[in-house]
Amino acid sequence: MKEKISIVKIGGNIVDDPVALQQFLSDFQQLAGRKVLVHGGGVLASKMARQLGIETKMVQGRRITDEETLKLVTMVYAGWINKSIVATLQQIGCNAIGLSGVDANAIPSLRRSPIPIDFGFVGDPDPAKINVSFLAQLTESSILPVFCAITHDGKGSLLNTNADTIAYSVATALSEKYDPTLYYCFEKEGVLRDIHEPESLILTMTQQECETYKQQGIIADGMIPKLDNAFRAISQGVSEVVILHARNLLSGRGTLLSASRETD
Amino acid sequence: MKEKISIVKIGGNIVDDPVALQQFLSDFQQLAGRKVLVHGGGVLASKMARQLGIETKMVQGRRITDEETLKLVTMVYAGWINKSIVATLQQIGCNAIGLSGVDANAIPSLRRSPIPIDFGFVGDPDPAKINVSFLAQLTESSILPVFCAITHDGKGSLLNTNADTIAYSVATALSEKYDPTLYYCFEKEGVLRDIHEPESLILTMTQQECETYKQQGIIADGMIPKLDNAFRAISQGVSEVVILHARNLLSGRGTLLSASRETD
Numbered sequence: 001m002k003e004k005i006s007i008v009k010i011g012g013n014i015v016d017d018p019v020a021l022q023q024f025l026s027d028f029q030q031l032a033g034r035k036v037l038v039h040g041g042g043v044l045a046s047k048m049a050r051q052l053g054i055e056t057k058m059v060q061g062r063r064i065t066d067e068e069t070l071k072l073v074t075m076v077y078a079g080w081i082n083k084s085i086v087a088t089l090q091q092i093g094c095n096a097i098g099l100s101g102v103d104a105n106a107i108p109s110l111r112r113s114p115i116p117i118d119f120g121f122v123g124d125p126d127p128a129k130i131n132v133s134f135l136a137q138l139t140e141s142s143i144l145p146v147f148c149a150i151t152h153d154g155k156g157s158l159l160n161t162n163a164d165t166i167a168y169s170v171a172t173a174l175s176e177k178y179d180p181t182l183y184y185c186f187e188k189e190g191v192l193r194d195i196h197e198p199e200s201l202i203l204t205m206t207q208q209e210c211e212t213y214k215q216q217g218i219i220a221d222g223m224i225p226k227l228d229n230a231f232r233a234i235s236q237g238v239s240e241v242v243i244l245h246a247r248n249l250l251s252g253r254g255t256l257l258s259a260s261r262e263t264d
Numbered sequence: 265m266k267e268k269i270s271i272v273k274i275g276g277n278i279v280d281d282p283v284a285l286q287q288f289l290s291d292f293q294q295l296a297g298r299k300v301l302v303h304g305g306g307v308l309a310s311k312m313a314r315q316l317g318i319e320t321k322m323v324q325g326r327r328i329t330d331e332e333t334l335k336l337v338t339m340v341y342a343g344w345i346n347k348s349i350v351a352t353l354q355q356i357g358c359n360a361i362g363l364s365g366v367d368a369n370a371i372p373s374l375r376r377s378p379i380p381i382d383f384g385f386v387g388d389p390d391p392a393k394i395n396v397s398f399l400a401q402l403t404e405s406s407i408l409p410v411f412c413a414i415t416h417d418g419k420g421s422l423l424n425t426n427a428d429t430i431a432y433s434v435a436t437a438l439s440e441k442y443d444p445t446l447y448y449c450f451e452k453e454g455v456l457r458d459i460h461e462p463e464s465l466i467l468t469m470t471q472q473e474c475e476t477y478k479q480q481g482i483i484a485d486g487m488i489p490k491l492d493n494a495f496r497a498i499s500q501g502v503s504e505v506v507i508l509h510a511r512n513l514l515s516g517r518g519t520l521l522s523a524s525r526e527t528d
Contacts, residue, residue, distance in 0.1 A: 048316075079341070080338050080343065088420055090366060091418065097367040102351045103362050155355055156351050156352050
């Protein structure tokens with residue numbers, strides 16, 4: 001039987017809130033067993049962009065990562081946020097190591113095709129190419145990888161990458177050696193029937209139910225790519241995915257996803 | 265007999281010059297054997313500080329690292345510069361990993377005493393506390409550590425740290441397991457009798473000769489702390505220190521330092 005490993009993704013809204021982040025990192029430290037942290041970027045990058053006079057370019061509602069923006073997000077995600085999180089984890093006795101996908105070629109990515117839209121320096125990791133032996137080597141030495149959402153194309157370019165996708169890719173790749181649980185932590189209780197009503201939490205969801213909720217408009221906006229990543233992970237070997245509030249990491253209370261009802 | 269390892273420090277002026285940096289990294293890739301790279305910060309941090317309206321505070325001609333400046337240098341050194349160097353090394357087939365001293369607690373530092381001058385978030389590493397087993401583990405796996413000049417105090421604070429001092433500390437610590445050569449690469453041929461005359465290169469220098477040159481004013485300014493770090497390394501187990509132009513890394517032509525003439 002494979003050993004368990006937890007891949008925990010923490011969203012930008014928690015990263016931006018020093019009190020919530022401190023509490024979360026303390027909980028993460030207490031989470032038993034092998035683990036990997038993936039963090040989002042937060043609003044610091046947008047704030048810095050304004051201060052530096054870097055214009056945010058959007059096409060069809062999506063941000064374009066030009067050269068200046070790539071430099072900025074690498075500075076903020078791989079520099080300040082990543083190293084601050086690692087410094088806090090070290091302080092509380094967690095031997096963390098801050099990484100981007102370029103380090104030890106941990107997460108090679110493919111730059112997204114410029115057709116139909118050129119998003120610039122944006123990449124999508126290939127789970128099959130993730131450096132599993134390196135991550136295993138760290139985890140066997142009780143060193144905890146902390147990933148920011150920057151990867152590279154192997155041709156010298158860094159790439160801005162979605163943090164949810166990194167978490168999915170790492171969890172999927174690690175399923176080769178371990179039995180991974182993927183936690184998507186954010187600022188809501190989980191998947192809600194009514195976004196304004198925490199009590200409307202959906203406790204379990206199969207892929208089929210997810211499709212129905214989407215058709216009914218119950219699942220919409222930013223939750224769609226998160227769930228797509230989650231079900232992709234499940235179909236590729238991740239045994240459990242939980243979507244939950246960052247404060248509930250230790251209790252695990254949130255929405256538990258599964259491939260189908262039979263597997264419950 | 266201990267195996268050889270090269271600790272190569274590259275200064276900010278090379279880091280700022282894309283053509284020189286590319287050539288240097290290509291040479292570094294060709295340097296045989298185990299190796300570690302330490303890089304300086306360059307002028308990008310100062311340029312960004314101006315753009316962001318962060319005032320540079322100086323006391324007695326030395327820069328103070330306040331909270332805003334710490335954030336900035338962490339972004340620039342640990343973020344953009346470190347990850348760009350690693351991306352280039354990966355591109356040319358060198359399995360590099362970008363690190364700050366906080367990562368895997370590689371380089372714990374002591375925050376500098378605020379008396380007589382409070383330099384702010386500035387730290388000095390203790391070679392005895394460097395995580396040698398982690399660096400050895402990387403190097404035995406053919407993963408090349410690339411350090412930026414950011415460390416931490418173990419109490420949650422990142423610390424701005426002199427890159428020459430990091431190189432000295434890492435080389436000294438590694439002498440426990442390896443036989444280190446420390447290379448200080450910069451934009452001059454080595455230690456020069458006449459700073460404007462490359463032909464005045466001093467090929468070898470003992471600590472005693474260094475003291476004489478200092479008294480004569482031949483060695484002055486920024487060269488003094490570099491040589492102090494170099495001779496400290498020699499007195500603590502580093503067998504060779506070479507101060508040289510970045511372009512001469514492979515030939516090794518520069519100023520070779522030794523403890524005394526007898527050891528030549």
